[in-house]
Amino acid sequence: MIRNYLIIAWRNLYKHKLHSLIHIVGLSTGVAACLLIFLFVRYELTYDQHNEHCERIARITTTLHTPESDNLSLATTPYPLADALLREYPEVENVVRLETSPATVTYKNELITEAGFYQADQSIFSIFSFSVIAGAEKDALTKPNQLVITERIAKKYFGSAEEAVGNVLVSGQQPLHVTAVVADLPANSDIRIEGLLSANFSEVTSWMEDDFPVYTFVLFNEKLDLRGFEQKVQRLAKQYVQPELDEMGAVDYHARFLVESLADVHFSKGKLLDTPKGNKQFNYVFSVLALVILVIALLNYINLATAKASERGKEVGIRKVAGARPLELVRQFVIESFLLIGVAWAVAIGLMLLSIPYVNLLLGTQLSFHWQDHAVFLAGTFIATTFFTSLYPAFALAGYRPVDVLKGNRKISLKGISLRKGTVVVQFAAAIVLTIGTLVVHQQVQYIANANQAFNTNQVVSIRVPTDDVDRSNVNGFYEALCQLPAVQSITSGNGVQGEDVALATTLASNNGEQRHLFCNYFFIDADFIPFFQVQLLEGRNLSDSLPTDREAAFLVNEAFVHAMGWSNASAIGQPVEGFDRKGKVVGVVENFFYKSMHNLVEPLAMIYHTGAPWFISVKISPSNLPKVKLLWQRLFPDKVFDYTFLDEAYAAQYRKDTVTMYLFSCFTALAILIACLGLYGLVSMMTARRTKEIGIRKVLGASVRGIVSLLSKDFVMLVLVAVATACPIAWWAMDKWLENFAYRIDIQWWMFAAAGVAAVVITLLTVCGQAVRAATANPVECLRDE
Numbered sequence: 040m041i042r043n044y045l046i047i048a049w050r051n052l053y054k055h056k057l058h059s060l061i062h063i064v065g066l067s068t069g070v071a072a073c074l075l076i077f078l079f080v081r082y083e084l085t086y087d088q089h090n091e092h093c094e095r096i097a098r099i100t101t102t103l104h105t106p107e108s109d110n111l112s113l114a115t116t117p118y119p120l121a122d123a124l125l126r127e128y129p130e131v132e133n134v135v136r137l138e139t140s141p142a143t144v145t146y147k148n149e150l151i152t153e154a155g156f157y158q159a160d161q162s163i164f165s166i167f168s169f170s171v172i173a174g175a176e177k178d179a180l181t182k183p184n185q186l187v188i189t190e191r192i193a194k195k196y197f198g199s200a201e202e203a204v205g206n207v208l209v210s211g212q213q214p215l216h217v218t219a220v221v222a223d224l225p226a227n228s229d230i231r232i233e234g235l236l237s238a239n240f241s242e243v244t245s246w247m248e249d250d251f252p253v254y255t256f257v258l259f260n261e262k263l264d265l266r267g268f269e270q271k272v273q274r275l276a277k278q279y280v281q282p283e284l285d286e287m288g289a290v291d292y293h294a295r296f297l298v299e300s301l302a303d304v305h306f307s308k309g310k311l312l313d314t315p316k317g318n319k320q321f322n323y324v325f326s327v328l329a330l331v332i333l334v335i336a337l338l339n340y341i342n343l344a345t346a347k348a349s350e351r352g353k354e355v356g357i358r359k360v361a362g363a364r365p366l367e368l369v370r371q372f373v374i375e376s377f378l379l380i381g382v383a384w385a386v387a388i389g390l391m392l393l394s395i396p397y398v399n400l401l402l403g404t405q406l407s408f409h410w411q412d413h414a415v416f417l418a419g420t421f422i423a424t425t426f427f428t429s430l431y432p433a434f435a436l437a438g439y440r441p442v443d444v445l446k447g448n449r450k451i452s453l454k455g456i457s458l459r460k461g462t463v464v465v466q467f468a469a470a471i472v473l474t475i476g477t478l479v480v481h482q483q484v485q486y487i488a489n490a491n492q493a494f495n496t497n498q499v500v501s502i503r504v505p506t507d508d509v510d511r512s513n514v515n516g517f518y519e520a521l522c523q524l525p526a527v528q529s530i531t532s533g534n535g536v537q538g539e540d541v542a543l544a545t546t547l548a549s550n551n552g553e554q555r556h557l558f559c560n561y562f563f564i565d566a567d568f569i570p571f572f573q574v575q576l577l578e579g580r581n582l583s584d585s586l587p588t589d590r591e592a593a594f595l596v597n598e599a600f601v602h603a604m605g606w607s608n609a610s611a612i613g614q615p616v617e618g619f620d621r622k623g624k625v626v627g628v629v630e631n632f633f634y635k636s637m638h639n640l641v642e643p644l645a646m647i648y649h650t651g652a653p654w655f656i657s658v659k660i661s662p663s664n665l666p667k668v669k670l671l672w673q674r675l676f677p678d679k680v681f682d683y684t685f686l687d688e689a690y691a692a693q694y695r696k697d698t699v700t701m702y703l704f705s706c707f708t709a710l711a712i713l714i715a716c717l718g719l720y721g722l723v724s725m726m727t728a729r730r731t732k733e734i735g736i737r738k739v740l741g742a743s744v745r746g747i748v749s750l751l752s753k754d755f756v757m758l759v760l761v762a763v764a765t766a767c768p769i770a771w772w773a774m775d776k777w778l779e780n781f782a783y784r785i786d787i788q789w790w791m792f793a794a795a796g797v798a799a800v801v802i803t804l805l806t807v808c809g810q811a812v813r814a815a816t817a818n819p820v821e822c823l824r825d826e
Contacts, residue, residue: 062343063383065717068710069336070387070424075398076329077416078391078406080322086227086305090168094262095132096301099124099255099272100310105545106291106556114313115251116296118243121160123275124257130268132260135163136240136253137230142210143680146196150680153192155233156210160240166258173200174219185237186215192233193220212678226405229305229314230254247283251312256301269298289545291556311543318696320780328707331469333424335711338462339718340428344376373425380425401699460758463722466715467762467799468769473708474795475770476777479787480701483778486785487637487694494632495573496686498528500665501536501657502672503682513675514652520671521656526664531571532653535562536686541634546618546645550605557603560634560642561619563649569595569629571657578608579627582648590648592623598631600643618645633783636693640782657686716806719755723807727751727814734814744816751811752804759803763796770795 087093099120103111121134142156164176172190179187186208193203200220207214215236224232240253259268273295280294299307305317395406410417504514521527535541542561547554566582566589568574577598582589594616601611608628615624631641660668665683672681727734734747771787778784 058343059379061717061720062340062379063386065339065343065714066336066380066383066424066428067386067390069332069339069714070384070420071390071394072707072710073329073333073336073420074387074391074417075394075406076325078395078408078413079398079402079404080325080329082227082404082406083305083317083322086317087229087301089225089228090166090301092166092168092258093301095259096166097257097259097265097268097298098301098304098307099257100297100299100307101251102295102297104293104295105558111543111558112310113251114307114310115253116255117246117251117280118240118248118253119246119279120275120296121253121255122241123279124255124272127275128268128271130260130263131257133162133165133258135160135166135256135258136238137163137256138238138240138253140236142208142215142234142236143678144196145209145212145678150678152680152682153210153233155231156236157230157232157234158236158238158240160238163235166256169224170222172220172222174204174217176219176221179218180235180237183237183239184213184215185218187219187221187235188217189221189223189233191223193217227305231314245283246279247287257298265298265300269296272296272298320777321696321700324700324777325703328473328703331473332707332710332714335466335469335714335718337424337428338466339714340380342462342718342722343720344428376428377425380421380428384421384424401702403695460722463715463719463755463758464762464765466711466718467759467803468766470708470711470715471763471766471795471799472770472773473704473711474798475766475791476774477701477704477708478791478794479770479774479778479785480697480704482785482788482791483781484694484697484701486783487697487781488691493573493575493630494634496690498659498661499572499657499686500660500668501655501684501686501689502668503655503684504653505676505679506654511652514656517671517675518653518656520675521658521668524667524671526660526667528659529567529571530656530658531565531567532656533562533564533568533649534654535560535564536634536655536657542619544619546616546643548604548614548616555604557600557643559600559603559618560644562634562644562646563653564595564646565649568646571659572632574632575630577628577630579612579625581627582646588623589626590650591621593626593648594618594621594623595627595629595646596625597629597641597644599641600645601628603643616645619647621647623647633690637783638693638781712802716802719803719806720810723751723755723810726754727810731814744812747814748808748811751814752807755803755807756800759799760796763792763799766795767792 090096098114099116101113101116103113105111118136121136124131125134136159138158140156140158142153144151144153159180161178161180164179169176173193174187176187179185188203188208190200193200196208197203197206197217203217203220206217208217209215276294276296284290284292284294306319307313307316392408395408398404399406504517505511518530518532521530542563543558544561546557546559548557549555562568564582566584569576569581582593582595586593596611596616598608601608604611604614606614611625611628613624615622617623629646633641634644635642658668662685668683669681672679730751737747737750770792774787778787
């Protein structure tokens with residue numbers, strides 16, 4: 040019997056090719072989008088879950104409270120914290136410290152920077168899970184200059200893991216002995232480790248040395264209440280950190296240690312010196328989009344299936360007369376749906392596999408699909424989609440009365456029509472919400488792109504210069520050589536231009552006799568900085584090379600600094616200021632410019648003259664002339680990597696996720712509109728089929744084609760207008776919530792809703808009119824010959 044059902048189902052698919060194609064395209068694209076989003080969300084939510092003890096691992100971070108209650112959050116901690124935790128808390132099984140230590144590897148007369156190298160304790164192997172390929176993890180990091188590398192690094196420099204063990208890797212003229220090779224860590228690891236260097240952090244006894252330089256991870260004996268443990272470790276901050284702060288003169292400063300589970304580390308926010316983080320809101324938006332697209336696809340399938348049901352009424356009637364029971368008919372139609380949905384799922388999985396490389400390129404991920412990992416989800420989703428999409432059409436068909444059907448007296452249920460109209464409203468409402476969202480995201484991204492006109496980074500290359508004592512003597516020579524290079528249009532030097540290198544310090548100033556302690560950012564600049572970046576000077580003057588006092592006593596501040604101090608721009612000039620071991624006066628006020636992400640308010644900024652060798656040299660130069668700068672670099676710094684950044688690209692990278700959001704909104708909007716139009720096409724087919732005789736009679740009585748098209752289109756336009764009215768408040772609420780992530784944002788304009796509504800109506804008319812014109816131009820004799 041089932042074989043017979045499958046044969047009939049296949050014949051129906053083959054007979055109604057266009058109808059079957061619409062079914063498969065609509066459902067497969069919706070399911071493929073849902074599967075891709077599932078892979079991404081699962082990838083994000085399983086960061087670091089490959090570690091065997093992940094539920095017992097936590098990270099310790101530091102918060103520094105300043106006199107005016109400004110909190111400075113750091114992802115790092117002092118060196119001695121790990122030893123104190125292991126010594127004084129019995130619930131702690133082990134602790135590991137990691138410190139970033141990028142290596143400059145000499146290989147075949149080339150210098151290669153490996154950013155994923157970290158100094159680490161030997162205990163890292165008992166806390167995190169590593170798969171050793173060659174060598175042994177025991178005592179792998181117990182002696183100086185020992186190195187554990189990943190399989191990728193081993194193949195890159197030695198050809199294989201076996202060849203690497205016992206060999207030497209030269210970094211900065213320092214030989215590093217490879218003791219073990221471990222498998223590459225999964226892509227969704229928060230700390231991207233490529234190499235581990237041995238370190239003896241316990242030699243350091245000062246809690247304030249190097250300003251909290253290490254990441255500290257704790258392995259507990261059992262799963263603990265982290266909030267309770269967090270309260271317990273505050274004793275260490277009071278007992279060890281506070282005395283050193285007091286000794287330094289920072290009496291009003293207080294440190295606090297925070298504890299976060301390993302599962303939360305990837306989504307940790309607002310901490311300096313942290314690794315790149317994910318965004319939970321991004322995952323929520325993606326999940327909602329997946330659900331919306333899948334619901335639209337399923338409603339579309341139900342709509343098309345019920346619209347097509349009227350053509351099989353006589354078949355159902357004959358089967359019932361021949362003795363078929365309703366449940367047998369339901370089973371037949373469910374099996375038919377199962378076949379069609381199965382084909383759609385097969386196409387969807389194919390589309391997903393083809394799309395994975397492009398999604399990885401777009402999102403910067405390494406998504407992969409393995410049947411064994413996703414079998415339960417696939418089976419559950421397939422069964423659920425088959426169940427929900429096939430039962431209603433099957434019962435609707437099986438419920439036809441044979442007498443009415445065979446006499447041609449079957450009436451379309453008002454309830455069924457209302458349901459189908461409701462699905463169209465839901466589909467178009469979802470599509471309109473996505474359309475409005477796309478417009479809002481696009482306008483916000485454009486606003487961001489054009490907002491930082493006060494800080495011109497166009498064709499600016501920022502070069503990181505060496506900081507070691509040996510090469511520092513050549514930095515000034517490099518600067519002078521660049522000044523003589525004809526390809527260099529202008530030049531400036533200093534520290535802080537790249538956002539992650541901005542210095543922080545407390546600045547002392549007064550307002551109406553009241554002394555203030557303002558925690559602010561510092562740039563170290565020269566007199567060329569202001570004209571180089573075309574920063575607007577609002578009051579006062581720029582730093583000057585001709586005034587020797589400017590090198591030690593002149594401060595430029597931004598509007599945010601002035602506002603925080605309670606001054607006006609004019610009154611700020613001449614105010615005494617103290618910060619970074621300098622005492623002087625404010626000589627100029629500059630317009631606020633975005634040196635960090637626009638997701639946050641512009642922070643107070645002080646700019647002072649750099650008196651030592653700079654960390655960065657910035658030049659305006661055409662990209663085609665960059666090799667000339669590189670040749671100059673190699674002549675002066677032959678053993679250093681030419682490390683440079685195009686500043687416009689660096690600042691744009693802060694908004695990459697917003698750009699990706701815009702692109703994804705556009706893709707999902709197009710997909711939702713496509714599927715909604717397929718559902719509308721099904722409803723139009725059903726309505727025109729039901730009203731064929733009515734249209735024939737109207738034509739015989741003199742109705743024009745235009746009048747009939749207007750008659751058939753009017754109802755559908757009304758449905759879309761209802762969808763517009765439903766979608767607008769939902770879209771406004773959702774996008775207003777999204778815009779709250781930005782300190783500087785656009786206002787949601789009325790024209791965005793109008794544009795989405797007009798687009799929906801136009802698309803509806805284009806979809807409906809084709810069917811309506813075909814029905815209106817049909818020969819009425821064909822539909823009335825039996826009357």
